[in-house]
Amino acid sequence: GEFSRRYPAVALDTDRIYIRQGNIWTAAGVSAGIDVALALVAEDMGEETARRCAQRLVVYYRRPGGQSQFSSLLEMQRPDGRFAALLDQVRRSLDGVWDVESLAGFCCLSPRHFSRLFQSEVGMPPAKAVEQLRVEAARAALESGERSIQKVARRCGFGDAERMRRSFLRVQGRQPSSLLRSPADE
Template identity: 65%
Template sequence: GARVASVCSGSLLLAATGLLNGRRATTHWSRSEQFARAFPQVQLEPDHIYVNDGPIWTSAGISAGIDLALALIAEDLGERLARAVARQLVVYYRRPGGQSQFSALNEMDSARGRFKPLLDHVRRNLGAPHRVGDLAEHACMSPRHFARAFQVETGLTPAKAVEKLRVEAARAALESGAVSMQRVATECGFGDTERMRRSFQRLLGVPPSSLRAR
C-alpha cells in the first residue's frame, strides 16, 4: 500500500483526516500542545525528530524532514545510497528518529556563565578521565559546589555532559569513516568499544556500527 509522510506541522493535517488515529506521530515542538488537545486519539511523541508507524511517517520540523527522507531512502534503496545522499547534502547520516528535537549540547553551549571554557576544555581533551574532582579543580571550585552549580546551569550532571560530548565527537568520527572503531573509542575517552556501544544505545538509541560510513 501507499505510504504517507508529513513534514513539520503538516502532521496536524494528517491528524485532521483521521489517518493518525491510534497511531504514533510527532510534530514541531511549538505545535505539540495544540496537537495533543485537538487529537487525543493520536499517540503524540513530541520529543522525537521523526516517527514511523506502519505506512505513516511524520517529522518534527523542516530539517527533521531530511532525516525522514533519508530513512525512506534507506528503507527502499539501501543504506549505501542513503549515505551517499547524506554526503551530497552535507548532513549527518542519520539521526535516529527517537533522537530529541533539542540538543543538550547546544543548550550547554548557550548557557550563560562560567562553564563554557570548561566544556571547551573537555572537547579538546576527550581522552582524559574528566572525573568530577578534576573538572571541579579546573573550574576552581569544590567538587560538591561544582556538581550542584553545573547541573543548575546546564541541566546535566557533569558525568552526563562529558558522555554527551564524547558521543557527539565519536559520531562525527564514525560518520567520516576515517578511523577504526577502537581508535574512536580510545580517542573519545570511552576506553573500549563496548563502553562506547552502551553510551550510543543510551543516548542515540542505535549502536555505533549503524553510523559507520560505508
C-alpha cells in the same frame, strides 16, 4: 499540548525524530526532516545513494526514526547558563583532557568552587557530564554507520574501546557494539 487538544484523534509521539505510518511520514522539525529525506532516499534509491547524500550534506547517516529527539546534550546546553561556553568547548574537542582542573581553569574558577557551581546548575558532577557528552557523541557516530569502535573511542575522548565500553554500560546500560549495524542492515 495545543496539538493534542486540537487533534485528539491523532496519536502524537513527542519523543521521536520521525515516524512512518504506512505511506505517511512525519518529522519533529527541520533536522528531523533531513533524517526523513535520507530515509526516503534509502527506500527509493538504496542505502548507498542515501549515504552519499548524507556525505554531501555533511550530516550523520542517518539517525533511526525511533531514536529519541531529546538528549542530555540538549538538556545540558543552556544558552544563558554560566557553563554554556564550556560545554560547547567540550563538545568541539571531546578528545581533549577534561578533568576538573582543566574545566575549572576554562571558567577561571577554583576546582572546588567550579564543581559546586557546575553540580548546582547542570545537575550532575563535571566528570559525569563529560562522560555523558562523550557517550552520546560516540552513540551518534555508531548509529550513523561508523564501523570502528576503536576509532570512535579515540575520537570521542575515551582513549580505548574498553574505557568506552565501561562508560556505555554506566550511561546507556548497553555495550557500544550493540549499536553496530551489520552489512545486511544497510
